Amino acid sequence: MDSYKNKRSGKVNKSIKEAKIKVQNIKKYFADLHVLDGISFDVRENEVLSIVGPTGCGKTTLAKIIADIIKPTVGEVFINNSPIDNYNQVFSFVFQQDSCLPWMNVLNNVMLGLTVAYKDKMDKKEMEEKAREVINLVNLEGYENYYPIQLSGGMKQRVVIARAFCLDTEILIMDEPFGQIDVQTRYHMEKELLKIWEKYRRTVIFITNHEEQAITLSDRVLKLTGAPAKIKNEISIDIPRPRDILSQEFMEYRKILSSE
Amino acid sequence: MSSDSSINEIIVESKDEIAKMERGGWFKKYYVWFLVPLLFFFVIGSVESFLILTKVPTYIFPLPSLIFKGFVEEFSRTILPHLWLTLQEVLIGYVIGATIGIIFGAIVDQSKLVEAIITPYVLILVTTPMVSLVPLLMLKFGFGIVTKVIAVSLAAGPVIMLNTVGGLRRTSQVRLELMKTLHASTWQTFIKVKFPSALPSISTGLIVGGIFSVITAVGAEFVGGSTGLGNRILYFSQLIQTPKIYACIFTLSLMGITIYMIIYKITTKLTSWRE
Structure with missing residues (x-):
């Protein structure tokens, strides 16, 4: 373990500097189940990075390791050039499953992050203003006093996304946020997401199993293999936004991403 | 136009x-x-x-009209004052039991070790009929209300605690992870996520605890003392005044139903967000 640590600190220090997040040789086992097999990559500041891969390959596990929800078996995550344990800011994390709290109305659900993480920084009125601003952005105005039980799946997902955007965190991690949403709403949400991202620029890690979605949204796409996951492929998407999914270059990227 | x-x-x-x-x-x-x-x-x-x-002879099963007559005759003299005493035992004991049960449940939930140590004793408390402790309690606390309040809270508390722990344990993983990403304190996680998640289960505990409370209070009144509707049932049975016994029993049923309805309404209201 010691020798491993020495090796790591000796080797990497230089390249970390430009990276916001540095993921290093992450391996994860759940008992006998080998999920992640030595994954390393960087995420640059204000970059949108998508991670694609077949279902069950460990994308969610990887996202949770980056957000410090679970610990890797081997390897380490660095943020701003220091180990993740020293990073004391909160993460905006959009979960794959519905994470609306059913006992809170839309407004309080969106404000949850603020009331928990920014309790001392903002007063109640500021929080509410901020929450209403983001609620408008995701087209939920008028639903502030509704409870999740009264909302459709797509609307609940927008509540969760609004909650994540309310916090001005440096890092936003979204784990298949549109997984439960129909195609039509998804296209709309992708557009909204880009709009929001233009407005509150930040470093985004976007987990998805739709390659098309990944190319539409991100600056860079990492493709993982099936479990145990390794990085199979990495491509930078060099098309100006908004991107036309029917354009020639878009097709080119799709071909590159799906071929290898 | x-x-x-x-x-x-x-x-x-x-x-x-x-x-x-x-x-x-x-x-x-x-x-x-x-x-x-x-x-x-x-x-x-x-x-x-x-x-x-x-x-059918009256001492076996009195006519409903006779029961009603007995009820009216004894209403202000016996039934009302003794109902009030029984109600006090039930309410005070229940509130104490529920409070301690929920607080203990929350404490136990904080650590697996504490749970493993405490659970067997709680199970003993849940499964032992608390009425059987009443003679012992009477040696220490006499025949007054204190004994009965203690018995009632011992009957209601453990079952409410078990349901609280169960409910808190079943908080969904995503919601806990969400609070983790927000660096929530233990208290914030408890009050914003765990406690509301556990509320449906706690409600069940509160309803069962309410029923246990009434049973235990009346049982305790049978064992000793000279007050409460349970005691009056014994008293009238010694006088073979069957209609009045039934009047007391129906009053108790009515009290039980009312308590149940109130708890049910409150808990339903509190968990109206339920999916």
């Missing part, structure tokens, strides 16, 4: 329509309130005629 007025007419018409529907729906909405008493009087009437026809 004309189109405006026609729209207004339509609006007025539909308002009338709605009002009509509401008037018509009134019976639909409240028919339970007619049917329940109707059925009640039908059952009572049938029992009364059956007893008259078969000439």
